[in-house]
Amino acid sequence: MYTQALDTHGREPVPAPAADGSEAAARFQARIDAEEKIEPKDWMPDAYRQTLIRQISQHAHSEIVGMLPEGNWITRAPTLRRKAVLIAKVQDEGGHGMYLYSAAETLGISRAQMLEQLLSGAAKYSSIFNYPTLTWADVGAIGWLVDGAAIMNQIPICRCSYGPYARAMVRICKEESFHQRQGFEIMLRLAQGSPAQRVMAQDALDRWWWPSIMMFGPSDADSKHTAQSMRWKIKRFSNDELRQKFIDITVPQARFLGLTIPDPALRWDEALQHFVIGPIDWNEFHAVLKGNGPCNRERLEARRAAHEAGAWVRAAAAAHAVKQAVRERAGSAGQARQA
């Protein structure tokens, strides 16, 4: 659900495109140009592999960390229905992380390595999850705006040149639509509710609007990976193109809710046939990416605590597996499963 233009802010330097101009590299690019999919065992330039490992693992981390801000409200959901929906949504995010980790593993990185990168703080994840969920309306705003922005980013990745990533993304996009709709429904209910509920909805929009806009990553002028990713057909649209699409569909939705977008400069441009927004505060974006957002430390601490608290479960499962294997070898009831 939750990629932001993740390829645009890796810590590592831009991977140099295969400088060898070798026959293999030319053949590879020809396959990409012909819209062929690349599969795990196919030859690929190392820079393509590294770019994908970085992007897919960051995407996976985002799904996992993304469970935290919403999980915060599971115990306090206002009704049993909302609670069941929120649990299902958070479980989906966990599932999305699993699909993506599997896809990244086909490129030669292990799950343990990726987990280590996340827990040590070396890996990036979507900056949006470093903002707090202060009220119930935030759960609505996340579904509506954050999942909405994620869908906008992710639909083109369904046609990504790397087969396993594209397939994972098809599955994810299918599941994503309910996330956005349940969020909008929460906002709608609040917007039609008491004055206090309307204030709460507006407050959530005020806090989530700009971070959602920033999810699309730096503007095209500053986006260092875009051109190569486009040539490799990992990326199909630029950050600014996707951001504009999101703005154009979301502004009317906010108006339907009777809420105000927190941007005094926002206007409809008749000539462009687009909504034009005011300047984005990129200092905030870079500060959050660097680890200075409101919740960066809290998120990583929560992940580490969960990992450590689960150690005994993993140890027990591994010990059980060994015991079962020994018993099966000894000839006791090792039941073959047949479908």
Add this chain to the structure above:
Amino acid sequence: MTDATRDPSTADWPLFEVFIRSRSGLEHKHVGSLHAADARMAVEHARDVYTRRQEGVSIWVVRSVDIVASDPEEADALFEPARDKVYRHPTFYAIPDEVKNL
């Protein structure tokens, strides 16, 4: 597997490939992979990861290391024998239009 016994809390569990039959009458189809300590856990995880919306009526899991695959580098040679045998397709044969039911 041996890694998992050496350091059970940090090493990766074995990788399994997951195949799902979406409804009876259809074949099992590869849907993805996951890690699990053993085959039984792999089936349970596959249910949670790949069938949260009733996508299946049956699950197969196979250890990824047990899969033997053809080599993409040798695909040309491997599949070459079928390439010049267009006569295996019905469209190879020219039949006059007047002849029906062929």
